[in-house]
Amino acid sequence: MTDDLSSGDALLSDALARIQREVDAAMAGFLPVPDDARAPLVEAMRYAAIGGGKRVRPLLTVATASMYAVSRDAAVRTGCAVEAIHVYSLVHDDLPCMDDDETRHGKPTLHKAYDEATAVLAGDSLHALAFEILSMPETAGDPFVRAELTAALAAASGWNGMAGGQMMDMAASAGDYDLPTITRLQQLKTGALLGAAVEMGAILGRVPEEGRGHLRAYARDIGLAFQIADDLLDIEGDEQAAGKALRKDESAGKATFVSLMGVEAARMQARALVDQAVGHLAAHGDEADLLRSLARFIVERDR
Amino acid sequence: MTDDLSSGDALLSDALARIQREVDAAMAGFLPVPDDARAPLVEAMRYAAIGGGKRVRPLLTVATASMYAVSRDAAVRTGCAVEAIHVYSLVHDDLPCMDDDETRHGKPTLHKAYDEATAVLAGDSLHALAFEILSMPETAGDPFVRAELTAALAAASGWNGMAGGQMMDMAASAGDYDLPTITRLQQLKTGALLGAAVEMGAILGRVPEEGRGHLRAYARDIGLAFQIADDLLDIEGDEQAAGKALRKDESAGKATFVSLMGVEAARMQARALVDQAVGHLAAHGDEADLLRSLARFIVERDR
Numbered sequence: 387m388t389d390d391l392s393s394g395d396a397l398l399s400d401a402l403a404r405i406q407r408e409v410d411a412a413m414a415g416f417l418p419v420p421d422d423a424r425a426p427l428v429e430a431m432r433y434a435a436i437g438g439g440k441r442v443r444p445l446l447t448v449a450t451a452s453m454y455a456v457s458r459d460a461a462v463r464t465g466c467a468v469e470a471i472h473v474y475s476l477v478h479d480d481l482p483c484m485d486d487d488e489t490r491h492g493k494p495t496l497h498k499a500y501d502e503a504t505a506v507l508a509g510d511s512l513h514a515l516a517f518e519i520l521s522m523p524e525t526a527g528d529p530f531v532r533a534e535l536t537a538a539l540a541a542a543s544g545w546n547g548m549a550g551g552q553m554m555d556m557a558a559s560a561g562d563y564d565l566p567t568i569t570r571l572q573q574l575k576t577g578a579l580l581g582a583a584v585e586m587g588a589i590l591g592r593v594p595e596e597g598r599g600h601l602r603a604y605a606r607d608i609g610l611a612f613q614i615a616d617d618l619l620d621i622e623g624d625e626q627a628a629g630k631a632l633r634k635d636e637s638a639g640k641a642t643f644v645s646l647m648g649v650e651a652a653r654m655q656a657r658a659l660v661d662q663a664v665g666h667l668a669a670h671g672d673e674a675d676l677l678r679s680l681a682r683f684i685v686e687r688d689r
Numbered sequence: 690m691t692d693d694l695s696s697g698d699a700l701l702s703d704a705l706a707r708i709q710r711e712v713d714a715a716m717a718g719f720l721p722v723p724d725d726a727r728a729p730l731v732e733a734m735r736y737a738a739i740g741g742g743k744r745v746r747p748l749l750t751v752a753t754a755s756m757y758a759v760s761r762d763a764a765v766r767t768g769c770a771v772e773a774i775h776v777y778s779l780v781h782d783d784l785p786c787m788d789d790d791e792t793r794h795g796k797p798t799l800h801k802a803y804d805e806a807t808a809v810l811a812g813d814s815l816h817a818l819a820f821e822i823l824s825m826p827e828t829a830g831d832p833f834v835r836a837e838l839t840a841a842l843a844a845a846s847g848w849n850g851m852a853g854g855q856m857m858d859m860a861a862s863a864g865d866y867d868l869p870t871i872t873r874l875q876q877l878k879t880g881a882l883l884g885a886a887v888e889m890g891a892i893l894g895r896v897p898e899e900g901r902g903h904l905r906a907y908a909r910d911i912g913l914a915f916q917i918a919d920d921l922l923d924i925e926g927d928e929q930a931a932g933k934a935l936r937k938d939e940s941a942g943k944a945t946f947v948s949l950m951g952v953e954a955a956r957m958q959a960r961a962l963v964d965q966a967v968g969h970l971a972a973h974g975d976e977a978d979l980l981r982s983l984a985r986f987i988v989e990r991d992r
Contacts, residue, residue: 420853422873427856428848478813483805502786503859506809507852510781510816514847517820521840529833536839537824544817545731549810550723553730556806570725 398679405445408462409469410436416466416515430500430508431515435473438491438629440687442612442680443468446583447590449676450601454591460526464535464590467519468583471543474512475579477505479552485634492629513543526590534589542582551575555640563641569610572643576616577609600666607663608681614656615685617642618649656685701982708748711765712772713739719769719818733803733811734818738776741794741932743990745915745983746771749886750893752979753904757894763829767838767893770822771886774846777815778882780808782855788937795932816846829893837892845885854878858943866944872913875946879919880912903969910966911984917959918988920945921952959988 413435419428444465451461480487480495481502487495497505519525520535541547551574554563558571584605588598617635621644625632635642644652663681667674716738722731747768754764783790783798784805790798800808822828823838844850854877861874887908891901920938924947928935938945947955966984970977 417848420849422870423857423860424848424853424877426860427853431848475813478809481806481809484809503784504856506781506784506786507856507859509813510777510846511848511852513813513816514843514850514852517839518843518847521836521843529836532839533824533832533835536820536835540817540821540824543813544821545720545727545734545814546723547817549814549817550727550730553807553810554726556810557726557729567725574727 395679395683397675398683401445401449401676401679402440402683405441405448405462405465409441409444409466412462412466413469416519426500426504427507427511430496430504431512433499434477434496434508435470435512438493439469439473441465441469442684443472443580443583445680446580446605446677447587449680450584450587451590452587452676453670453673454588454593456587456590459524460590461587463519463522463525464586465583467516467525467535467539468579468586470512470516470519471539471548472579474509474516475548475552477509477512481505484552484556487631489630516543531589531592535586538582538585538589542578547574547578547582548576551578558640565643565646568641568643568646572610572613573606576613577606580609580612581605600669604663604666604677604681607659607666608684611656611659611663611681612684614643614652614659615687617644618652618656619687620644621649660685698982698986700978701986704748704752704979704982705743705986708744708751708765708768712744712747712769715765715769716772719822729803729807730810730814733799733807734815736802737780737799737811738773738815741796742772742776744768744772745987746775746882746886748983749883749908749980750890752983753887753890754893755890755979756973756976757891757896759890759893762827763893764890766822766825766828767889768886770819770828770838770842771882771889773815773819773822774842774851775882777812777819778851778855780812780815784808787855787859790934792933795929819846834892834895838889841885841888841892845881850877850881850885851879854881861943868946868949871944871946871949875913875916876909879916880909883912883915884908903972907966907969907980907984910962910969911987914959914962914966914984915987917946917955917962918990920947921955921959922990923947924952963988 417428417432419425444462447465447468448461476490477496479485480490481497488498489495496508516539517536520532520539526532526535543549551571554571555575563571581602584601585598588601619628620632620635623632647655660681664678667677720731720735722728747765750768750771751764779793780799782788783793784800791801792798799811819842820839823835823842829835829838846852854874857874858878884905887904888901891904922931923935923938926935950958963984967981970980
């Protein structure tokens with residue numbers, strides 16, 4: 387993992403390793419395998435949710451929450467809710483009727499390891515788990531905070547967020563999207579959930595809505611940078627390191643940031659977005675260093 | 690619709706007609722069609738969520754809430770959240786990799802009218818919509834109530850509720866389930882969400898948890914009665930009236946209440962459960978008449 391980090395950023399590599407351990411442990415706690423015919427369902431949920439992924443979203447939640455003295459446990463639990471939504475979306479997007487992918491995080495996709503019906507149900511159950519986690523008093527003692535967390539995550543997940551972006555993406559194979567449309571698509575498909583991850587950290591920290599503008603701006607910029615980096619990886623990346631099939635956009639004839647802007651301009655744009663994202667954190671001191679490092683990681687990662 | 694009601698129960702037939710209108714109107718309000726490539730997604734959600742179904746779950750919520758002087762609007766919105774979960778589960782269960790059904794509410798299933806990918810995403814988006822509705826202050830002004838509603842619905846939906854029951858059901862084609870296992874399966878697959886519909890009405894009415902025991906008992910009994918009635922309809926029902934394919938359990942060799950108990954014993958059991966459910970409401974006066982009528986409707990319906 388750490389060899390991703392060309393900057394040799396120890397703060398970030400430690401934080402990534404730690405959140406990966408914490409999310410795995412918390413997910414295992416949320417998903418005890420029952421002693422009946424539901425066992426394969428919960429095992430499938432564990433297959434998808436434990437031991438894979440960079441955990442960028444939970445780290446965004448934890449890093450934001452840590453600036454406002456939130457308990458680590460509450461932030462990890464909240465990050466797990468965001469990650470459960472992310473993981474369910476990967477499971478459903480990988481289905482044959484969607485992107486039809488066979489490899490994810492270097493192992494068979496869920497419907498390959500189990501079957502399609504189990505993949506649909508495991509995705510649905512991870513979706514419900516996200517909101518179950520957010521409704522627990524252990525996640526946030528104040529019900530107002532729980533309700534705000536639920537509102538942020540639900541809005542980011544549905545037709546006016548991630549699922550809507552995926553719908554636009556599926557319609558994109560016609561390849562007739564221009565740059566503003568691609569930007570909107572990616573803000574929904576990837577940006578909404580990354581933004582929720584940051585915002586939910588601030589909600590845990592009881593930052594009032596009018597005090598979250600700079601965090602939203604940070605999240606919007608890293609969201610776009612993240613997607614441009616993804617597009618670049620799709621063209622230039624190593625399948626082994628990525629743990630999934632690459633060069634799918636090109637073969638599908640899909641318009642992407644890179645196909646519309648060219649590789650060099652896209653790379654410059656991603657870096658400019660990261661600089662801009664870091665700029666939004668100027669009012670913070672050292673406590674925002676992890677968010678700054680995360681922004682840089684997002685464009686420098688190799689998977 | 691009204692000719693379902695052999696008892697000629699005007700209270701219930703009026704209540705069903707009214708909740709059907711109200712849920713349709715509220716769903717239409719929750720689902721404005723956007724002017725971009727997400728339009729087919731939202732249209733698909735509307736196709737599934739508007740203009741079909743008996744709306745038993747929203748009526749349970751509204752009927753329960755009305756006993757505790759809850760505003761009609763809050764109860765309808767909450768009922769819509771429960772119904773959104775029910776509808777998403779039908780959309781996903783109808784998929785070729787699950788039950789592979791072609792007709793629902795007398796029209797093509799969503800993946801037949803659109804395509805499988807749209808059906809997966811529309812189901813996912815209805816799932817998120819349910820929690821978005823519950824997180825809105827318009828649904829319940831008190832965030833504690835919103836958080837409790839979310840907890841009840843999320844727990845009833847996931848691996849320890851509806852989705853877990855569906856998983857057990859898929860594994861049931863082996864046909865080796867006994868009556869206690871079938872009971873457990875159905876309590877999860879159908880009972881959990883029916884129970885949540887009742888409980889969420891009580892949550893809106895600020896009935897403390899220790900005051901909900903009789904309502905839970907009522908919901909548990911009608912949940913089982915509902916499923917036995919479904920099994921009987923599957924064997925004896927009219928496909929035209931049901932608006933969906935019937936006699937699927939038998940051809941799949943699945944154990945059901947009816948295959949294990951026989952038609953006559955199952956019918957008697959359903960009626961006994963309804964009497965028992967009505968008995969749990971003995972402490973209530975006229976204000977529980979709609980819940981009493983609903984219990985009887987559940988075993989007497991022809992679809």
